Amino acid sequence: MTVQIKYCGCQSEDDYKLLIESKADLIGFIFAKSKRKVDPTEVSSWIEKYGKPKKLVGVFQNATLQQIKDVVNSVPIDIIQCHGTESVDQLKEIRVHCNKEIYKALPFSESIIKEIELYGKVADGLIIDSVSQGQFGGTGIPFSWEEVPNMMKASDGIGITCFIAGGIKSENVSELMKLHPHGIDLSGGIEENGKKSVQRIETLERMIMR
Template sequence: MKPTIKICGLQGVEVLKSIQSLPIDQIGFVFAPSKRRVTTEQASEMIAYLNHIKGQKDRNLPISVGVFVNPTEEELTQVLEHAALDVVQLHGDESPQFCEWVKKKFGVQVYKVISIRGEHIDVNVDASWFDEIRTRLECYQDVIDAILLDTHDPVYGGGSGRAFHWELIPQYAEWAKQAEIKLIVAGGLHPDNVRKLVDAYEVDGIDVSSGVETNGRKDIEKIKDFVERLKRDDYSS
């Protein structure tokens, strides 16, 4: 099965109108500090547009994902009272208890981001590096729907536009499969490398933001190119 596609960091309805015909599975709205940050009103407008066109299409349209970093309960409540998100993506140090509260309180899916730092680990020599990580992940197993791997950014936590070492993916993928949780990969993806990733590793979803931008703004042609390369039927390189 082909991985789902999430285009993250949209800030206006006009971009949605330009890409609504593409087979995109998720649209991401950033509520955390970022140059792509949106207000609740902006997100509500885009979600309303998605809901408006759902009745006019004969296929599934993208679901909405809100990206947060260490939000308070009050912040999440304020946002979700006005923006009917389908998924809350938590990009900080949120505890399993907080994830469980979000899931039960709002009835949404919860994605927990795992920020991967730049150091390289020779996984072929020693796989014990994952033991501690596995122990931490198991605490989240029953309260999240997906883990999302992204490159650590010291300022924003993620969204750096840099790739991490993909050799680390199989350990996470094996755990996610056993836990029956989706595995999504972000970090430095763009039209020229996304097929390399999906041909080499089994992932459930792909998340892209800066890789489909030009001068900090979403580039419609790059989005189309990204989606075409990922969704085409022939998966041979």
């Protein structure tokens, strides 16, 4: 199985130009509170200017249904990623009203297999991310990857794709690849001085695809 690559936190026109030319399968835009938060109008202008050769993901965190619909109506995203404490019922509601694929980010914990089995019934994909000092996602710190094979097995059992996120970079991606994740989700690991870096992307892609 070929590992899927998701590059998240695209935050400028230059980032978008670079990422659509990369080997990524998915490009993510953050519409939640974050240092990488982007304006939907600007994102739409980049897509109109350069096209949409990749699947696009909109990242939200505990957003209202109306907030999500407003973005979906202005940006041609393919996937809605819920990165907060959204419930199974909320995911169902978002799917019904927005008619998009739904991904759910889950914080790694001792109960992660149960969470995968719960949310996997309604989500099209899962992202397992790390928690550090109470912050979920965007920590730049990997969680313990010992459970990755079990997480992939649980995801296989319900037929969904499971991405690993959090602190992945060229220095440790080879270790993760040995555990055969379905997908990897990178943001800070492909940045330099706050911008996506072609050198870091190319280095990571060589290591992932060899």
